[in-house]
Amino acid sequence: MDIRIYNAFDTTAELLNVTRAAERLNMTQSALSRQLKSLEDHLGIALFEKTGRNIRLTPEGEALYGRITNVLAADRNLMTYARDLARGDSGLIRIGACSQLMERYFPQFLRRWRAQNPGIEIRLEDGGGPELAQKLLDGKIHLSVSALPSTPHDLLETALLGQLGFLAVGERGLLPEGNAPIELEDLLEKPILTLNGKHASRELFDAACKISGRTAEIILESNSPHTLFAMATCGNGIAVVPSSAQPPLDTLTSRPIALNGEVVRFAICAMWNKRLPLPAYGQRFITQLGAHIDTDQALEDGRLPGARYGRLEAI
Incomplete structure (x- = not known):
């Protein structure tokens, strides 16, 4: 009617x-x-x-x-x-991101973004890069934020958001004094605690190890960086995590990881399904999150004195 x-x-x-x-x-x-x-x-x-x-x-x-x-x-x-x-003033967007990226970049940014876009409902889901990519293909989420996959997918669109490095985190007695980057070759002389294969960053760390010509003695693979930090606190090894993770520096120390004198970097990105184009507010979310990450990245770069930077994709 x-x-x-x-x-x-x-x-x-x-x-x-x-x-x-x-x-x-x-x-x-x-x-x-x-x-x-x-x-x-x-x-x-x-x-x-x-x-x-x-x-x-x-x-x-x-x-x-x-x-x-x-x-x-x-x-x-x-x-x-x-x-x-x-x-672009109202709608819903489901976003998946790995826990480290969510903890590092989302709390303050999301509060500010929601205040500026009150009509947009956001639902978050924690997950690893490969898992989130499959959910994008299945239409279960609209957008993911993770490390850039080493192999692009034909059905997924990407937008670069920034770069991350790797941190070595451990007891002060297991890591050299100072803030300078630690060479991967030296790091691999110690027991390693690392994230498991559900995280895209793990594939990149394995690639760096292969290029160094050394084999990591991995004694723990975990889905959570906090589990790695707990084990590292008692001297069980050196935790290797993306620089987006936030280690407890009251009990542990952290150092950037370098390969042949260059701090290892890898790209992080937003991804979405090409068959399900993002609405204007989804694109706006990506642009503003990228600006937020750029600001945070500039602060992080200032904490790495004298380091030269290299992208892992070019290694």
Whole structure:
């Protein structure tokens, strides 16, 4: 049923005068009468009855009046929501990210972004890079934030957000004094605690080890950097984590990892399914998250004095 017919009934029920209702609706009286008759035929009940020169609602019309008013209100809300969607002011976006990236970059950024975009509902999901890529392909999430995959996928679009490095985290007695980067070759002389293969960064760390010509003695593979830190606290080895992780520096020390004098870097990116284009607010989220990460990256670079940087993808 045309929403304009419901509006014709609502206006006539309010004024209880067909002539005045037709004037407000900017239509002829006969056209309004035809619309009211069409609605009565559609519903199978009489909505109005004559009382001399006037009309009044039938008991059935009275009962339906409130419901049709609700239908019109819902239609107005729907149209407003649609206009907001077109402007990128309302919507839902499901975002997957690995725990380290979420802990490092999302808390302050997300609070600020939500305040600036109150009509956008965001739902977050924790997961590793390969797992999130599959969920993008399955349509279970709209966007992922993770390390850039070493092998691109034809159905996934990417936008670079910044770079990360690797940190060696351990007891002060197991790592050399100072803040200078530690060479991977020297690091691999010690027992290693590392993330498991669910994390895209693990593949990149394995590639760096292969290039160094050394084999890591891995004594623990975990899904959580916090488990690695707990083991490192008691001297069980050196935790190797992306620089987005936040080690407890009151009990441990951390050093950037270098390969042949260059601090190892790898790209992080946003990814989405090419078959499911992101709305304007999704693209806006990516752009602003990238700016936030750039700011944080500049601060991190300032904490690595005298280091030269190399991208792991070029190694």
